[in-house]
Amino acid sequence: MTDIGFDLSELIEQYCNSKIGKEEFKHEVQKFERNTEGANWWTICTGIWSEADSSCHSKLIEPVTELYGNKDIERILPNKEELEESETKNKISQLPNHSKLTLRAITDLNKNGVTPTEHHKIYETYTNICDTQDTDSVTIRALQERISQLRQKGLVIVVNPSDELRDLKYDLDIRPEVVDEALDLDE
Numbered sequence: 668m669t670d671i672g673f674d675l676s677e678l679i680e681q682y683c684n685s686k687i688g689k690e691e692f693k694h695e696v697q698k699f700e701r702n703t704e705g706a707n708w709w710t711i712c713t714g715i716w717s718e719a720d721s722s723c724h725s726k727l728i729e730p731v732t733e734l735y736g737n738k739d740i741e742r743i744l745p746n747k748e749e750l751e752e753s754e755t756k757n758k759i760s761q762l763p764n765h766s767k768l769t770l771r772a773i774t775d776l777n778k779n780g781v782t783p784t785e786h787h788k789i790y791e792t793y794t795n796i797c798d799t800q801d802t803d804s805v806t807i808r809a810l811q812e813r814i815s816q817l818r819q820k821g822l823v824i825v826v827n828p829s830d831e832l833r834d835l836k837y838d839l840d841i842r843p844e845v846v847d848e849a850l851d852l853d854e
Contacts, residue, residue, distance in 0.1 A: 671706055672714030675699060679715060682730070683723035689730045696734060708735045725754035752845050758820050759849035765805050767850060768796050769813040773823060773839060774846040783826035783836035786811055822846075 678699070682692040696715075700706045712731060719727055728750060732740050759770065772792035776784045790807050797804040805813070814837060817823040824840040839846065 670714075671703065671710045672718035674703070675711070675714050676718045679719045679723070679727070683719065683726055693730045693734055696730075711735070712740060725750040725757075752842075755822070755841055755845055756849035758822065759846065762816075762820075764802075765809070766813045766816055768800075768802070769793055769810055770817055770822060770846055771796055771850060773814075773817075773837060774843045777839050778843050783838040785834055785836055786814060789814065789837065 675696070678687075678692065678695050681687045682689070687695075696711060700708075700711055712735060715727060715731060716724065728740070759767065762770065769789065772789050773784070775796075776782060776788060776792055781788060786807070790810050793810060794804045814823060818825065818837075822839070822841055823837050826836050826838045827834075
């Protein structure tokens with residue numbers, strides 16, 4: 668029988684280094700499974716996790732889960748939530764400073780029970796944070812762009828009753844503790 672992980676190592680490396688996309692990776696894994704004796708969801712998944720560098724595990728969760736389902740992946744990779752949080756912390760660490768300060772404001776409001784909240788409350792909290800850090804604040808329009816950026820990264824969501832589309836309200840889409848840990852690492 669073949670060493671599944673070793674045989675997948677080049678494919679894993681290509682995907683982790685963004686040389687191939689998610690769909691091509693999934694297609695190649697399926698092709699490999701069909702054409703390899705002893706390959707099944709269990710051997711494929713364990714081979715991928717054992718062969719991939721730990722820094723790439725979080726990137727591999729999505730395509731492997733799409734192929735084999737969340738329940739099965741959790742049996743092999745019990746720390747899936749920890750990997751996803753690590754990826755989220757990495758996203759946060761790469762944000763520009765004022766986006767981090769905006770995220771800090773939303774997190775502080777969330778922890779104080781002011782959730783979901785409007786952009787003017789976020790702006791007020793954000794400017795207070797800027798003042799304490801002796802940092803110039805951006806305009807409210809620029810803050811709205813920062814919030815939009817945080818939404819695109821999956822860190823913040825819009826929470827509005829269907830009849831209140833005019834005044835958007837925002838909330839975290841992640842646990843506040845993850846934001847705290849990520850921002851504490853940056854300081």
